[in-house]
Amino acid sequence: METLNRRAAFRLAGLSALGAALTACAPDAAGGGAPQGDAAAKTFGFTSWSLNEEAQKAAVQATVDAYAARNGVKIDTASFPYNEYLNQVTLKLRGGQLTGAVQLDISWLAALAAMGKLKDLGAQAAKGGYTDVALSSGRFQDKQLGLPWTTGSIGLVANTEILKKAGVEGMPATVEEFEAALRKVAALGGGITPYAAATKAAQLKDILPWMRTFGSPLLEGETITVGDDASVAAVEWYKKLYDAELIAPDVDRFDARALFAQGKAAFYDDAVITRGVVAAQSPDKSLTEKMAPLARPVLKAGDTPQALLWGHVIVVVDGEGSDAAADFASYATSDTATVAAFFEKVKLPPTTTAGLADPKVAGDTFTTAWTEKITKTATPNPFWRYAGYAQIETAIAEQVQAVLVGQSSAKDALAKAAETAKPLQK
Numbered sequence: 001m002e003t004l005n006r007r008a009a010f011r012l013a014g015l016s017a018l019g020a021a022l023t024a025c026a027p028d029a030a031g032g033g034a035p036q037g038d039a040a041a042k043t044f045g046f047t048s049w050s051l052n053e054e055a056q057k058a059a060v061q062a063t064v065d066a067y068a069a070r071n072g073v074k075i076d077t078a079s080f081p082y083n084e085y086l087n088q089v090t091l092k093l094r095g096g097q098l099t100g101a102v103q104l105d106i107s108w109l110a111a112l113a114a115m116g117k118l119k120d121l122g123a124q125a126a127k128g129g130y131t132d133v134a135l136s137s138g139r140f141q142d143k144q145l146g147l148p149w150t151t152g153s154i155g156l157v158a159n160t161e162i163l164k165k166a167g168v169e170g171m172p173a174t175v176e177e178f179e180a181a182l183r184k185v186a187a188l189g190g191g192i193t194p195y196a197a198a199t200k201a202a203q204l205k206d207i208l209p210w211m212r213t214f215g216s217p218l219l220e221g222e223t224i225t226v227g228d229d230a231s232v233a234a235v236e237w238y239k240k241l242y243d244a245e246l247i248a249p250d251v252d253r254f255d256a257r258a259l260f261a262q263g264k265a266a267f268y269d270d271a272v273i274t275r276g277v278v279a280a281q282s283p284d285k286s287l288t289e290k291m292a293p294l295a296r297p298v299l300k301a302g303d304t305p306q307a308l309l310w311g312h313v314i315v316v317v318d319g320e321g322s323d324a325a326a327d328f329a330s331y332a333t334s335d336t337a338t339v340a341a342f343f344e345k346v347k348l349p350p351t352t353t354a355g356l357a358d359p360k361v362a363g364d365t366f367t368t369a370w371t372e373k374i375t376k377t378a379t380p381n382p383f384w385r386y387a388g389y390a391q392i393e394t395a396i397a398e399q400v401q402a403v404l405v406g407q408s409s410a411k412d413a414l415a416k417a418a419e420t421a422k423p424l425q426k
Contacts, residue, residue, distance in 0.1 A: 043074040044321030045100030046328065047089060050312075051079035059345035063332050073324055076100070086111070093117055099317050101325040101332075104146060106137040106311050110385050113140040119316040121147050124326055128334035133378060134351035138313040146313030147333045148351035152272035153307040154209075155374035161290040162192060162266040171294040175213065175237070178297040182246040185266040196256035196265035197238070197247040199404060204397035206269050208381065209306040210234045213299055219382040224421050226396055227414040235403050235410040242404050249404075257281060271310045272370045276347060293370040295377070307378040311351075343367075349375070388424030395420040 046064060050056040061077075068075050080088045086108050092098035093115055104112065112118060125135055125144040131151070138146030158171065166185045172178040182194035198206040211218060214237070215230035225231065241247045251259075257274070259265035261281035270277070272293075279288045295305035314329040316322050331338060339350035340358040349367055350356055362368055383389040399413035399420075408416075 048103040150348035151311040153378035196268035201401040205393040
């Protein structure tokens with residue numbers, strides 16, 4: 001998925017920038033200056049990359065304006081492009097130039113939490129009505145440092161028209177059924193890729209949910225388990241699909257979306273935003289009606305389907321304006337009318353039980369199905385706790401790539417990946 005690719009790159013960029021000169025920073029949300037500790041301030045900042053993106057800017061600004069008007073406060077907003085966001089936020093937080101509420105990708109939470117400047121939002125979380133899986137995306141070391149703004153997942157989506165033509169009845173629920181469905185689709189010919197799975201090294205971290213499907217925890221305590229029997233079995237299965245041309249070489253998220261949009265792929269992995277993304281690319285105006293999310297097939301009946309958690313949280317910097325900013329974060333993420341209106345505009349799933357049940361959300365069958373079938377059992381990437389998580393993913397991906405192209409056995413490759421990753425656990 002392109003979002004994760006970007007995250008990895010920006011994560012590295014942010015970390016490398018910690019020692020850089022702070023003079024490179026852009027203007028901050030609160031107008032500059034160190035936090036004054038005035039928790040009851042009527043003015044606070046809100047920093048958000050979404051305010052820099054045309055598709056979401058108006059919806060986010062409407063939330064900001066509504067809260068400010070209702071509470072008689074002034075919210076100073078700041079925004080940076082997503083590509084620069086983590087770098088800028090990290091520099092400003094370290095320099096004491098960032099106050100108020102801050103939008104974060106969930107994969108960035110650990111990096112900022114480690115700086116020790118985020119407010120514990122446990123009290124706001126307790127009364128927000130958030131789902132358990134949503135709350136997990138904002139939790140770090142048993143503290144609720146982020147309130148979940150949108151919670152989704154990366155999972156499988158299918159083209160039901162292709163499956164029907166191939167004679168696939170119902171959605172495959174097990175790995176065996178999934179492979180059988182891929183073989184039926186392959187028999188259609190016509191240049192259709194049965195499963196547009198990631199096979200480029202830059203995206204091969206998509207193998208991680210499959211490793212979990214086969215029973216590898218990936219990480220136990222501080223021990224990387226990549227290389228155990230389960231992860232080896234997962235990669236050997238992936239290699240089997242590759243050799244049988246059930247998945248295609250040199251495919252990343254962009255390629256997969258293009259194939260799916262053209263009606264040339266039966267399955268691929270993406271976030272809940274897939275519907276809007278592929279619809280915008282597809283010449284088939286009825287494609288969205290043929291799209292169906294499905295739980296990742298399990299190894300055996302009764303297993304828990306695996307999916308990677310995906311979403312945004314709002315954190316609050318301790319100090320100046322933090323109480324008001326925390327109240328704003330709670331409002332933006334849990335006020336039912338607000339989150340339902342936000343969903344109507346941007347189609348990002350809310351994070352509260354009441355929000356998901358609101359007719360504006362519940363009436364969207366695609367989002368509801370995605371939430372119930374995929375997000376419900378999604379979990380964070382266990383490597384997100386480390387500053388070097390992107391390098392760990394790269395180490396694994398490069399070795400899986402070596403297996404696919406026949407340069408290494410799965411056992412040898414994953415053992416090497418684990419050894420490479422160990423020094424990065426910090």
